[in-house]
Amino acid sequence: MHAKKVMTRPVVTIPADATVFQAADILLGSRISAAPVVDADDRLVGIVSEADLMNRPELGTVPARSWLQRLLADEAVLAREYMRSHSHRVADVMTKHVVTAEERTELEQIAALMAKHRIKRIPIVRDGKVVGIVSRANLLQGLLSRERQEPNGYAGDDDIRTRIFAELDKHSWGAGITNLVVENGSVNLWGHVGSSAAKEAARVAVENVPGVRRVVNNVVIAFHLPS
Numbered sequence: 669m670h671a672k673k674v675m676t677r678p679v680v681t682i683p684a685d686a687t688v689f690q691a692a693d694i695l696l697g698s699r700i701s702a703a704p705v706v707d708a709d710d711r712l713v714g715i716v717s718e719a720d721l722m723n724r725p726e727l728g729t730v731p732a733r734s735w736l737q738r739l740l741a742d743e744a745v746l747a748r749e750y751m752r753s754h755s756h757r758v759a760d761v762m763t764k765h766v767v768t769a770e771e772r773t774e775l776e777q778i779a780a781l782m783a784k785h786r787i788k789r790i791p792i793v794r795d796g797k798v799v800g801i802v803s804r805a806n807l808l809q810g811l812l813s814r815e816r817q818e819p820n821g822y823a824g825d826d827d828i829r830t831r832i833f834a835e836l837d838k839h840s841w842g843a844g845i846t847n848l849v850v851e852n853g854s855v856n857l858w859g860h861v862g863s864s865a866a867k868e869a870a871r872v873a874v875e876n877v878p879g880v881r882r883v884v885n886n887v888v889i890a891f892h893l894p895s
Contacts, residue, residue: 671778672771674810675792675800681706684713686758688724691716704791704798705762711796714762721761723753730754768793769802775810778802825850828879835873841866842873845887853881860890 680698682691684707695703695718702717723730730753733741752761767785769778769792778790782804792800829850836842844861855874861867867887874883 669775669810670771671769671773671775671790671792671800671802674775674806674813675771675802676806677800679704679791679798679801681710681798682716682758684708684759687756688721688758688761689756691758692721695721702789704766704801705758706798710798712766712768712791712793712798714759714764715766715791716758716762720752720763725754766791770794771799775802775807779807825852828853828855828877831877832874832880835877836870839869839873841869845870848874853879854884855880855882856884856886858886860888862890864889 680694680700680703682694682703682705684705686694686705691703695701695716702715704712705714705716707713755761767781767787767790769781769790771792771794773792781790782788789801789803791798792802829848832848832850832855836845841861841863844866845857845859847858849856849858857870857874859870861870867885867889870887871883871885874880
């Protein structure tokens with residue numbers, strides 16, 4: 669599934685020349701926790717989040733550094749921290765290096781980018797302009813939309829049984845499944861495996877076969893598999 673299938677659009681954006689107060693008003697008014705920042709040509713230049721607006725002198729929330737921390741800290745780091753917490757311009761407090769993706773980017777890649785960069789949302793861009801945004805919630809919405817549905821035309825118990833064995837044959841932990849009984853889509857599994865993980869993996873494999881409605885897992889865990 670591609671980003672285009674799940675992304676939120678249209679996207680609430682914040683002008684690059686906005687103040688932090690205007691940005692806060694947009695975030696609160698739109699009930700969102702972050703928004704892309706765009707220039708006069710609607711091109712993406714950054715992203716601003718609630719976290720970027722948390723540490724403010726107006727709120728008395730700017731973290732205080734000890735004298736030792738100030739002594740050891742790099743002067744440029746201190747200057748950047750001061751600018752981000754005290755400037756009234758969104759352009760000074762926003763995150764400028766934004767992780768983005770395209771409309772055809774697979775959701776697997778989107779999830780990997782979120783995990784790698786420890787972020788909660790990714791703007792989707794086309795020719796430098798934001799056309800959507802994918803958040804963690806959007807990924808969950810995509811997951812729900814792909815919930816397995818009953819296939820058109822019931823395949824029949826014999827066909828289901830064949831599919832199950834074919835799937836189990838792909839995995840080493842499936843070799844211990846010696847028999848299964850299918851009746852009206854309800855599957856009873858029998859056999860011996862070497863671990864509880866193998867037993868549960870077999871159950872999951874069977875549950876994912878189209879047409880399966882219920883799994884009764886009678887597999888026995890044995891450290892020494894029967895010859």
